[in-house]
Amino acid sequence: MTSPTRVVTLRIDDREVSAREDETILQVARDNEIFIPTLCCLEGLSTWGACRLCLVEVSGSNKLLAACATRVAQDLEVKTNTPRILAYRRTILELLFSERNHVCSVCVANGECELQNLAQRCGVDHIRVSYRYPELSLDLSNDLFRLDPNRCILCTRCVRVCDEIEGAHTWDVMGRGIDCQVITDLKAPWGESKSCTSCGKCVHVCPTGALSQRGTAIAEVHHHRDFLPYLTQMRGERD
Amino acid sequence: MPTLTIEPITRIEGHARITLQMNDAGEVEDAKLHITQLRGFERFCEGRPFPEMPSLTARTCGICPVSHLIASSKACDELMAVQIPPAAVRLRRVMNLAQLLQSHALSFFHLSSPDLLLGWDSDPSVRNVFGLMRENPQLARDGIRLRQIGQSIIEGLSGKRVHPAWIVPGGVQSPMTEVMRSEIQALLPEAMEIAERTYRLYRGVVKRFKDESEVFGNVPTLFMGLVDAKGNLEHYDGLLRIKDSEGNIIEQGVRADEYSEVIAEAVEAHSFVKSPYYRPMGYPHGLYRVGPLARLNIVERCGTPAADEALEEFRALSPGKPVSSSFHYHYARLVEMLFAVERLEQLTASNDILDRKVRARARSNKNRGVGISEAPRGTLIHDYTIDDEGRVTGVNLIVATGHNNLAMNRSVLQVARRYVQGPKVTEGMLNRIEAVVRCFDPCMSCASHEFGRMPLDVRVIGHDGSELQRVLRG
Numbered sequence: 001m002t003s004p005t006r007v008v009t010l011r012i013d014d015r016e017v018s019a020r021e022d023e024t025i026l027q028v029a030r031d032n033e034i035f036i037p038t039l040c041c042l043e044g045l046s047t048w049g050a051c052r053l054c055l056v057e058v059s060g061s062n063k064l065l066a067a068c069a070t071r072v073a074q075d076l077e078v079k080t081n082t083p084r085i086l087a088y089r090r091t092i093l094e095l096l097f098s099e100r101n102h103v104c105s106v107c108v109a110n111g112e113c114e115l116q117n118l119a120q121r122c123g124v125d126h127i128r129v130s131y132r133y134p135e136l137s138l139d140l141s142n143d144l145f146r147l148d149p150n151r152c153i154l155c156t157r158c159v160r161v162c163d164e165i166e167g168a169h170t171w172d173v174m175g176r177g178i179d180c181q182v183i184t185d186l187k188a189p190w191g192e193s194k195s196c197t198s199c200g201k202c203v204h205v206c207p208t209g210a211l212s213q214r215g216t217a218i219a220e221v222h223h224h225r226d227f228l229p230y231l232t233q234m235r236g237e238r239d
Numbered sequence: 240m241p242t243l244t245i246e247p248i249t250r251i252e253g254h255a256r257i258t259l260q261m262n263d264a265g266e267v268e269d270a271k272l273h274i275t276q277l278r279g280f281e282r283f284c285e286g287r288p289f290p291e292m293p294s295l296t297a298r299t300c301g302i303c304p305v306s307h308l309i310a311s312s313k314a315c316d317e318l319m320a321v322q323i324p325p326a327a328v329r330l331r332r333v334m335n336l337a338q339l340l341q342s343h344a345l346s347f348f349h350l351s352s353p354d355l356l357l358g359w360d361s362d363p364s365v366r367n368v369f370g371l372m373r374e375n376p377q378l379a380r381d382g383i384r385l386r387q388i389g390q391s392i393i394e395g396l397s398g399k400r401v402h403p404a405w406i407v408p409g410g411v412q413s414p415m416t417e418v419m420r421s422e423i424q425a426l427l428p429e430a431m432e433i434a435e436r437t438y439r440l441y442r443g444v445v446k447r448f449k450d451e452s453e454v455f456g457n458v459p460t461l462f463m464g465l466v467d468a469k470g471n472l473e474h475y476d477g478l479l480r481i482k483d484s485e486g487n488i489i490e491q492g493v494r495a496d497e498y499s500e501v502i503a504e505a506v507e508a509h510s511f512v513k514s515p516y517y518r519p520m521g522y523p524h525g526l527y528r529v530g531p532l533a534r535l536n537i538v539e540r541c542g543t544p545a546a547d548e549a550l551e552e553f554r555a556l557s558p559g560k561p562v563s564s565s566f567h568y569h570y571a572r573l574v575e576m577l578f579a580v581e582r583l584e585q586l587t588a589s590n591d592i593l594d595r596k597v598r599a600r601a602r603s604n605k606n607r608g609v610g611i612s613e614a615p616r617g618t619l620i621h622d623y624t625i626d627d628e629g630r631v632t633g634v635n636l637i638v639a640t641g642h643n644n645l646a647m648n649r650s651v652l653q654v655a656r657r658y659v660q661g662p663k664v665t666e667g668m669l670n671r672i673e674a675v676v677r678c679f680d681p682c683m684s685c686a687s688h689e690f691g692r693m694p695l696d697v698r699v700i701g702h703d704g705s706e707l708q709r710v711l712r713g
Binding site: 105106108110135137138140141146214215216217218219220 | 286287288408412600628630
């Protein structure tokens with residue numbers, strides 16, 4: 001017989017909250033309507049911890065920890081909005097904007113972009129580093145969808161949804177550091193991919209305008225993600 | 240935090256430089272208008288998917304983004320090889336006319352009327368829209384209100400006053416609702432009242448400007464613009480017509496995809512704006528004008544009652560021949576305001592405008608598409624080539640200010656020769672040079688953030704090439 005899950009109490013931003021011990025700080029914060037920004041995290045997909053936007057201060061640790069990947073514990077003291085955290089968040093967002101060519105006003109995802117929303121919420125009205133403006137060509141080889149690497153923030157949601165939910169593992173990550181890119185089928189053009197089922201899940205989980213439907217004009221992206229928790233639950237029940 | 244310095248504030252479209260070349264006798268030998276900013280749209284749009292082009296190119300201008308949306312979407316319709324739904328055409332026309340109204344209002348009331356009503360030589364510190372408010376509050380209010388009405392119609396349809404993304408390849412994003420139509424219709428009687436009142440006022444004072452009319456760009460040129468199937472005034476679709484300075488039609492109906500047979504572009508070292516010319520006549524003899532003056536000169540009729548009546552009075556300025564003086568761009572603009580309101584009334588009266596089918600969808604089916612529309616300032620051409628995947632590989636944009644470039648240079652020279660006596664440049668003379676450029680309502684003046692004042696840099700250069708005098712403003 002498995003031991004029952006224990007309930008622990010902890011403090012987030014001086015608020016006492018209770019949680020199951022197998023929950024993450026992020027889950028508990030969200031249950032209690034405490035804002036922690038995220039970009040790579042998406043309910044229904046595995047935890048990746050790559051975007052670092054959910055960094056929080058945790059008692060007993062000098063390092064900042066990713067709230068999406070850190071379990072709660074009894075009597076934990078968590079801070080989500082100290083000056084140090086706010087400065088980190090803002091810097092991370094600025095670096096994301098500088099790394100590729102994100103021009104919200106003429107982006108297909110304008111108004112429906114998680115990066116744009118976070119920038120607005122976190123007060124990023126300008127960036128303090130130089131824009132890199134790399135020249136990255138679009139993959140328009142797929143009949144239904146398009147990849148614009150200029151808008152990609154390497155959150156890997158597409159990689160995870162394709163692998164974990166669709167089971168195709170068409171998407172993967174290539175290169176290191178600043179040269180990192182998402183690719184299809186060992187960097188074959190998307191339209192020539194043998195593994196892609198053209199299901200479109202990657203397009204709907206993309207937080208920005210990197211993946212979208214062909215023919216989409218500016219500000220016409222609409223994400224439909226209701227399928228994700230549902231599919232995850234159905235797959236779980238079948239297993 | 241590091242200090243941010245934004246310098247200069249007027250980054251784009253707002254700067255012009257004029258150089259005057261003087262001879263030994265102290266007379267103006269040559270004059271050049273330099274447009275000194277480079278935007279780079281033709282280059283940085285390359286590589287983007289074609290459905291992004293309307294909103295990308297609309298960012299060229301904050302005053303006439305709708306014109307770019309329309310010319311660009313028409314070019315994209317061509318790339319898709321679709322016929323867009325009739326209601327989409329009507330809705331695009333409504334937005335285009337609303338923009339024409341607000342842009343003409345800006346040009347006339349905010350930028351030009353202080354000169355016309357307060358005087359060329361009046362104190363520059365009051366020769367602006369605020370001075371106008373003191374002198375003629377009704378006119379200033381009318382200008383602000385008419386512009387607001389145009390902007391409100393654009394916002395009502397799209398949710399945004401500036402840079403709406405609503406006009407898209409294949410049509411528009413959403414149909415017009417009954418409520419939207421009623422709101423637009425409710426604005427039109429007041430718009431008509433203002434347009435008529437302003438027209439009457441201007442018709443009454445235009446005789447005062449006989450001297451200016453004679454030398455403000457009063458040069459023989461061709462005139463170009465779109466006309467409809469009957470040869471009437473048209474801003475959205477139709478064929479290009481070109482008339483010569485005597486009024487003879489020399490090109491009857493040039494299709495969009497044939498424009499390069501009649502228009503070629505020259506590049507001059509002194510300006511970032513290209514100098515298009517009428518190809519059969521060569522460069523620089525084939526200079527032509529576009530915009531309200533050209534449109535009224537080439538059409539048979541406007542096609543609406545009040546505008547047609549005003550057109551007759553406009554034509555009386557130069558009986559039997561096209562109106563040649565660029566000064567009368569102002570007059571033509573006011574006639575077009577009447578037309579815009581009347582056409583808006585006609586378009587919104589029919590229930591066809593409420594049709595829910597407003598978008599055709601297709602992939603690219605052709606590799607080249609050209610879209611032409613009439614922007615407030617004149618003919619606007621968007622010419623795209625794409626690869627088989629729909630990726631833009633070539634862009635050519637010819638905007639109204641470009642078409643008018645040669646004519647504007649001639650006009651500046653004409654005004655300079657008439658008013659500059661000796662090497663000393665006076666404020667009144669500077670203002671007249673400014674004003675002749677503003678007759679054309681070029682994009683650089685609409686983006687100048689100071690009411691009634693355009694940043695100008697006039698250099699008087701002597702025979703030996705030395706700079707005799709330099710006057711900076713703005």
